Amino acid sequence: MIFLGCDGGSTKTELLLTDESGQMLAHRVFGGCNLAYLGEDGLQKHLQTCVQAVLDDAGKTAADVTGAMFGIPLYGEVAGTEEFMPRMVRELLPDCRVLEVENDAVAGWGGSLGGKTGIHVVAGTGSITYAQDESHHACRVGGWSLMFADEGSCSWVGRQVIAAFVKQADGRLPRTVLYDLVREHFNLTENDLYFAQTLQIDFRQDSSKVAALQRIALQAAQSGDETMKQVYRAAADELTQMVAAAKNKLSFAASPAVSYAGGLFHAGDLVLKPFYEGVEALGCHIVKPRFSPVVGAVALAARQLVDASVLDTMLERLEAARPQR
Numbered sequence: 001m002i003f004l005g006c007d008g009g010s011t012k013t014e015l016l017l018t019d020e021s022g023q024m025l026a027h028r029v030f031g032g033c034n035l036a037y038l039g040e041d042g043l044q045k046h047l048q049t050c051v052q053a054v055l056d057d058a059g060k061t062a063a064d065v066t067g068a069m070f071g072i073p074l075y076g077e078v079a080g081t082e083e084f085m086p087r088m089v090r091e092l093l094p095d096c097r098v099l100e101v102e103n104d105a106v107a108g109w110g111g112s113l114g115g116k117t118g119i120h121v122v123a124g125t126g127s128i129t130y131a132q133d134e135s136h137h138a139c140r141v142g143g144w145s146l147m148f149a150d151e152g153s154c155s156w157v158g159r160q161v162i163a164a165f166v167k168q169a170d171g172r173l174p175r176t177v178l179y180d181l182v183r184e185h186f187n188l189t190e191n192d193l194y195f196a197q198t199l200q201i202d203f204r205q206d207s208s209k210v211a212a213l214q215r216i217a218l219q220a221a222q223s224g225d226e227t228m229k230q231v232y233r234a235a236a237d238e239l240t241q242m243v244a245a246a247k248n249k250l251s252f253a254a255s256p257a258v259s260y261a262g263g264l265f266h267a268g269d270l271v272l273k274p275f276y277e278g279v280e281a282l283g284c285h286i287v288k289p290r291f292s293p294v295v296g297a298v299a300l301a302a303r304q305l306v307d308a309s310v311l312d313t314m315l316e317r318l319e320a321a322r323p324q325r
Contacts, residue, residue, distance in 0.1 A: 001305060002060065004051070004068040004093070005297030007107045008033040013046070014294040015054045017065075020306055022317030026057035035074045035081065043072075044088045051092050067098035069301035071107030071293065077143075098304050104293070105130040105140060111296025112259035112289040114315060115303045119246050119284065121239050123271075124262035125211040127153035129239075131246035131256070139249040141242045146208070152238035154264050158213030160231045162199065169195070176227055178220040185216055211263075218267050232270040240278030247282060257287045291319045 002025070007014045013033040017026040030050045035043050047070070055061060070089050075081050086101045093099060109120035109130040119131040127150045128143030146155045165182045167173040169192040188194055203209055221228040243258055258279050264271055276286050291299070295318050302311055 001066040001302075002064050003298050003301045004054070004065050005107070005294050005299075005301055006047075006050070006068070006070040006072075007111075007292070007294040007297050008070065008072040008104050010034040010037070010073055013050055015050055016294045016298055016318065016322065017054050017058050017060070018298055018314070018318055020302070020310065020314060022314035022321075024318060024321045025060065026054045027322060028054050028057065033072060035072075035078065040084060040088075044091075047088070048092055062093050063095045065093050065096050067301040067305055068093055068096050069100040069102070069107065069110070069297040071102055071104035071297050073104050075101060075103045077103070098301060100300055102300075103130075103140070105143065106138075106300070107293040107297040108261055109259075109296065110300040111291040111293045112261055113257060113287070114290045114312065115296065115299035116257070117252070118257035118259060118287070119243055121243060121258065121260045122262045123153050123235070123239055123260070123264035125154055125208055126150040127156065127239065127242070127262070127264075129242040129246050131250055133250040133256075134253050135251065137250055139246055141245045141249075146210075152235040152242070152264070153262070154211035154214035155208075156238070157217050157231055157235055157264065158210035160234075161213040161217050161228075162210070164227055164231075165195070173227075176220070176225045177223045178216070178225050178228060181216050181220055214264065214267075218270070221267070221270055229270065232267055233274050235264060236271050236274035236278060239275055240282070243279055243284060244282050247284065256284050258284045259287050259289050261289050261293075291315055292322060295319050295322065 001020045003018055005016045010032045013030040015028050018024055033043060033046055038046055072085055075085050089101050090099060105128045108122055112120045117132055117134050121129045126143060126146050129141040132138040150156055164178055168175045168179040186195060186198060217228045217231055221232060247256060279286055295315055299315055
């Protein structure tokens, strides 16, 4: 049997082809596959190019693929994607026995928990939680909007940096180390109001830049800034609320496992300590992420066709062989 996993995203599309032993047959990383940028025709052509390149690398054809899972951004978030995307992927792999198409958050869940039941929290540029219980009932929480929601994400922390800086610049709040760090980062050697250009023009043209401000928050917190320390505690609380909502929506047979991924967690104990405490208070238990999202996609492609013990060995071997980026 041969399995194909695809972890799609706005910035990259990663594909991995393997057999049931976990031998990596092909691995490629391409540009992003966001429907909002490419349109339906562009997305279909992009994925066709990606899939064909991976098959060619392995000397295989579409007919050789037994199971496949595609995690694609905006699936289930834009009207018509539940019909268009599976139809598009089926045209690429018409003979595939098991073919799953889901939101890219599901591939992250599959990798982090190794295809097993539990709750997966992502706090990167945005934030989202995906969960699945023993009855295969699933739900998602969050992931609504980088601008208006995605609480607890790097973008959310970035917005708190902006809010604190402008108040400190005005004198509405006492100035802390954060004030100096923001001025240094944006080279504000003269008028603080020049920061308005960044807010009104630069960030509007690329809202993902707000997420990069999380690094300033981290630097400030590590330097003792209590305001930013509190922001990380608040972020952990927001993420804990997402776990609670997911747990309440489903029916877990026992204490659910909770895993996590994303750049916010690189802040270490500033966010992990309160997050761990909050999750455990919910009657859940934390598990460290096991595999990458693309290996998670393979897990979901194979879990109906491979025994659990064989699947674990297969995934361990794949993760070890996958080039780290």
